[in-house]
Amino acid sequence: MLELKGIEWTLPGGEEILKKIDFTVPDGKMTVITGPNGGGKTSIAKIIAGIAKPTNGTILLNGEDITDWDITQRSRSGIGYAFQQPVRFKGLKVRDLMELASEETLDESRLCSILGEVGLCAQEYIDRDVDASLSGGESKRIEIATVLAKKGAKVLVFDEPEAGIDLWSFTNLIDAFERLKSNHHESLLIISHQERILDIADYIIVIADGKVRMAGNKEEVLPGLLEGESGTNCPLGKGERGGAA
């Protein structure tokens, strides 16, 4: 279980990006964070992964305070993060990243099954450089696969996994998330604007303007969200709707 308690993140210039964020990511469930652009979703993910340090608040992993842990320690304790913007390298191959993530040498069949989750054929991709020669959707799918390959995963965070991904690969990805969900080992935290992802969520958290606007079971949150969508104004900017979990 991952808990965020009173998380605040203020930039050196004084701009408050996150304002007292509280929520819990329960074990073996799928929690989806959604909300308008610039609301603070990626900032939350970075704070969970240890890439950004909160100004205030605590993060607990299974009750243990991990707020001061660095990125490496958090990763080794089971936190995985698939970046919104995949990172490109010069000279690292798809196989290299997968093997670093899984901490073992992977044979072709294992690579095939991991890359298959994101709809990529291993033979074509394992020796490709993870550089600018990959298309946007290809690098995004490889980014996701590095997290699916992660050894000892406990909490997996995916930041807009749908972005740039074609319909067919997206269907594969949804299947992969559902499989992860059904084995009840890993907690999934998915940042998404996609209805199909919201549909398979157990819990939904709406983040806007650096605050939790709504949080709860999918059944509670989703109808309100969809209702908001049909209006002319985004209701999420108007103030509190529902409380924090």
Place this chain on the structure above:
Amino acid sequence: MDEITKEMLKTVSDWDGEAEDGIAYNIRENGQCAGRRSSRNIVIESKEDAPGLIIRISPKAQKETVYIPACVTHGGVDDLVYNDFYVGAGADVTIVAGCGVHTDNEGQAKHNGIHRFFLDKGAHVLYQEKHIGTGTGTGFRRIDPVTDIELGEEAVLEMDTIQIGGVDRTFRKTTAKLAARARLIIHERLMTDGEDEAVSDFDVTLEGEDSGVDLISRSVARGNSRQDYHSKISGNCRCTGHSECDAILAENGKVNAAPELFAGNIDASLIHEAAIGKIAGEQIMKLKTLGLTEAEAEQKIIEGFLR
């Protein structure tokens, strides 16, 4: 053969000095020949007028390999060698030419290899050159290779060169002339650290129609080391030239890159790309999210970059 030579051979040529029957080789150790064999299609002879070899590769040589490593195993050695390669029309060979310099005292260990390549029509050569400096001495480990390349029509030379580390000083000079439809592909990788200094200089002239060069240099400068990179590609006809200089800086490393392109014909198409900087922070961050420490991440990124 010296134990140090044996060790260095493994590193610079992935070879233990034991050649299967029919494989041509020449091992140079401290300026002396420590073993030589010609094969049916590759004949190695000593030069009459200067130290070095003449290597004649017949057109019949197909998918053959020849090893010509050189090692300097102690300080106080200043080895100079002239090797000429004549590659017959249509031959297809790999030439493995590693070089290691070792010193355990205050004496300098130096190797100067002057290599000339003459490729006839349609010949194909993969030239592999790995350089390393080893030993605990304070004497400089120095390797100054000069490579002159003449490519006949449709000939292809791929030059794969890497300086792994431990070489205090290097001055590399590569010149090439290309006839019609010839292709030259150079991959250079240079790693410097401590107080190392490296200079690499390329001068490529595209003389024949539709000739092409692809010159890719990747380097890492760490510690207080310094690298200077100059390249000049001249296109005097319809031709293509591409050079790319990518350098990673760490600690107080310094890199000066000065590329030059000359187009003497309206159909010459020449491109240069250069990027110098430290490792992108997001690359380190990504690898840390996979469980690597900062130092491990840096190491991985550099290893991949120089691969």
